[in-house]
Amino acid sequence: xxxxxxxxxxxxxxxxxxxxxxxxxxxxxxxxxxxxxxxxxxxxxxxxxxxxxxxxxxxxxxxxxxxxxxxxxxxxxxxxxxxxxxxxxxxxxxxxxxxxxxxxxxxxxxxxxxxxxxxxxxxxxxxxxxxxxxxxxxxxxxxxxxxxxxxxxxxxxxxxxxxxxxxxxxxxxxxxxxxxxxxxxxxxxxxxxxxxxxxxxxxxxxxxxxxxxxxxxxxxxxxxxxxxxxxxxxxxxxxxxxxxxxxxxxxxxxxxxxxxxxxxxxxxxxxxxxxxxxxxxxxxxxxxxxxxxxxxxxxxxxxxxxxxxxxxxxxxxxxx
Amino acid sequence: xxxxxxxxxxxxxxxxxxxxxxxxxxxxxxxxxxxxxxxxxxxxxxxxxxxxxxxxxxxxxxxxxxxxxxxxxxxxxxxxxxxxxxxxxxxxxxxxxxxxx
Numbered sequence: 138x139x140x141x142x143x144x145x146x147x148x149x150x151x152x153x154x155x156x157x158x159x160x161x162x163x164x165x166x167x168x169x170x171x172x173x174x175x176x177x178x179x180x181x182x183x184x185x186x187x188x189x190x191x192x193x194x195x196x197x198x199x200x201x202x203x204x205x206x207x208x209x210x211x212x213x214x215x216x217x218x219x220x221x222x223x224x225x226x227x228x229x230x231x232x233x234x235x236x237x238x239x240x241x242x243x244x245x246x247x248x249x250x251x252x253x254x255x256x257x258x259x260x261x262x263x264x265x266x267x268x269x270x271x272x273x274x275x276x277x278x279x280x281x282x283x284x285x286x287x288x289x290x291x292x293x294x295x296x297x298x299x300x301x302x303x304x305x306x307x308x309x310x311x312x313x314x315x316x317x318x319x320x321x322x323x324x325x326x327x328x329x330x331x332x333x334x335x336x337x338x339x340x341x342x343x344x345x346x347x348x349x350x351x352x353x354x355x356x357x358x359x360x361x362x363x364x365x366x367x368x369x370x371x372x373x374x375x376x377x378x379x380x381x382x383x384x385x386x387x388x389x390x391x392x393x394x395x396x397x398x399x400x401x402x403x404x405x406x407x408x409x410x411x412x413x414x415x416x417x418x419x420x421x422x423x424x425x426x427x428x429x430x431x432x433x434x435x436x437x438x439x440x441x442x443x444x445x446x447x448x449x450x451x452x453x454x455x456x457x
Numbered sequence: 458x459x460x461x462x463x464x465x466x467x468x469x470x471x472x473x474x475x476x477x478x479x480x481x482x483x484x485x486x487x488x489x490x491x492x493x494x495x496x497x498x499x500x501x502x503x504x505x506x507x508x509x510x511x512x513x514x515x516x517x518x519x520x521x522x523x524x525x526x527x528x529x530x531x532x533x534x535x536x537x538x539x540x541x542x543x544x545x546x547x548x549x550x551x552x553x554x555x556x557x558x
Contacts, residue, residue, distance in 0.1 A: 142521050143555040150557055277525055279547025282558035361527040392491050392526035400521055408491055408524065 140207055142400055144215035148222050149399070150275055150283040157290065158270035160192055160199075160228045167191050168265050170244035174251055180262030182302040184251055184332075187271045187310030190243045190428045194235035195228065196398070197432055202231075204402040243428065249448035250306050250332050252457035257339035261304055267294060271313040277396065285321050292322040302328045304335050308358035308365070308427045316362060331359070333426065336451070337368035344456030346377035350421030351450065352442075353380055354412070355390035356430055369426055369447055376454035381419040391415060394437070395429035409437035417442050424450060459509045466508030468549055475545040477502035479535035486529035486539060497523055498539045505546065513546065514554065520546050 149159040167188055176184070206212060221227070254261060272287040291314075295303075305311040308331070315329035351373065359365035366387045373380055385391040394408030413434055416423045422443040425431040435444045469475050477498070486498050496519050504512035513520075523543045530539045551557040 139518065142517065143557070146551065146555065146557055277544070278521070279544050279549075279551050280557055281548050357524075357526040357528070361531050388531055389528070392524045392528070394524070396524045396526070397522065404492070404522060411491065 139212070140203065140400055140402070141212050141215045144219050145400055146278050146280060147219045148215075148227075149278070150280045151219065151223055152226075152228065153270075153272060153275050153280075153283050153287050155223070156226060157287070158188065159272075159274050160195055160231070160270075161226055162188065162191060162195065162228065162232055164266040166232060166240075167268065169240075170247040171251070171263055171265070174248065176251060176261075176263040178262060178265060179267075179298045179300070180260075181299060182259070182261045182304065183298075183300050184254065184261050184263050185303045185305050185310065185314070186247055186268060187273075187305065187307065187313075188268065189270075189307045189310060190247050191240075192270075193243050193428045193432050194239040195232050197239060197436075198234040198236070199228075199231045200398050200402055203399070204406075207402055246428070246446045246448045247306065249446075249452035249457065253336055253341075253448065253451055253455055254304065254332060256455055256457050257336055257341040259304070259335060259339065264294075264298060264300075267298065269294060271310045273309040273313040273317075274399070276313060276317055288318055288321040292318065292325050292327075295327055300327060302330070305329060305331050307429075308356040308363060309429070311365070312358045312362045331363070331365055331368075333359075333365055333368040333372065333447075337371045341455060343376045343454040345454060347450070347454045349376075349378040349450060351378055351380055351424040352383055352416045352419040352421045353386065354383070354393070354416055354423055354425050354430055354434065355386055356425070356427040357390055357392050359426060360388050360390050365426075369424075372451055373424075373447075376450070378450065378454070379421065381421050383415045383419040385415060393425075393427075393430040393433040395427075395433040398429075398433070405433065406437060409433040413437040413442070459511050461508040462510030463508065464553070465505065465510040465513065465549070469505055469508070469545075472545055475505065475542050477506060477537055477542055480537050481535050483534060485532050485534065486537075489528050489532050491526060491528060492522060492524060494519060494522065498529060498537075498542060501546075502537075502542060505542075513550070517550055517554070520550065 276284045394405040397405035
């Protein structure tokens with residue numbers, strides 16, 4: 138049997154309603170990346186992680202389990218699981234299974250982004266434990282009532298903290314806050330920009346020239362919904378890195394398969410495999426700009442090609 | 458025999474999200490779909506437009522298998538906002554089949 142759509146969506150929506158995130162994590166896990174950076178609390182401009190990078194090690198541990206459940210008799214018990222989850226936060230246990238090395242890896246990417254923004258002389262704060270997940274997955278799955286309530290909660294939190302500008306780190310949070318929130322929250326007028334847009338606009342220059350050869354993987358959401366295509370290329374072009382465009386790129390980029398991970402893991406892996414082959418054809422290490430793309434393509438590549446977050450390359454070239 | 462559902466038909470009519478009127482059935486969407494979904498979006502949207510709820514229910518799995526990647530809409534010559542239409546169908550199924558809102 139395939140994984141039960143109804144029960145899984147139910148668990149995600151219940152979590153968002155009760156615990157303010159589809160996969161609730163502790164404050165410590167959400168803010169660990171910022172240790173030692175001395176980022177000011179709050180402010181008119183904030184760096185907003187939306188928890189996506191921090192969630193990947195947990196999603197990775199979870200998806201390993203879910204793939205085993207797909208087409209197994211256990212799918213019958215997901216309804217029971219949903220009831221249990223109403224009382225016990227099952228994500229907590231999944232969090233315990235997450236790889237510590239992977240957590241460090243994804244925390245480093247967030248640190249890279251914060252340090253790059255500092256290097257570009259951008260004045261920004263961080264909301265620490267007050268930050269909330271954006272609700273993107275629940276919106277995509279069409280659970281609009283839960284999403285609408287959550288969107289209002291997030292908007293109220295911004296208002297309470299006097300936030301006027303948000304710098305996002307991933308395409309899903311960027312799209313949700315910039316394009317979807319104004320449809321659901323009356324009068325939502327917070328300015329939202331991806332860190333790639335902010336860095337490109339800053340005109341910052343790299344410290345060193347690098348000799349990397351990169352096959353660039355555009356995120357569907359950045360490219361097709363948010364028009365973030367040129368900015369990462371502008372930033373990379375200055376570094377001396379050789380950029381290879383895969384057959385499908387920019388506005389016609391090919392999905393990483395990640396959006397199907399929670400409901401149809403084997404289909405998700407099939408799409409990721411197809412995309413990985415296209416990226417390998419163009420040559421060089423793969424550079425991603427979304428944590429979901431990163432984890433999906435890394436798993437599909439199985440070490441046959443290096444897949445890295447763009448922030449790692451930028452951090453090296455721009456000397457942070 | 459398929460029956461027309463007035464509930465689905467009126468939900469589509471009242472919606473400011475679902476709109477496939479401009480679809481010319483050219484099939485570009487199917488050709489560029491990374492998933493290779495044959496049913497989505499052309500055939501399914503036609504079923505929705507005429508209110509064939511049974512057909513929608515038969516294809517629940519397909520509706521949730523869409524990546525919402527937007528490759529179809531990017532290449533649609535009629536500029537149909539396909540992902541928004543799929544999201545509308547998910548919302549309809551969540552509310553009417555899964556009791557989720």
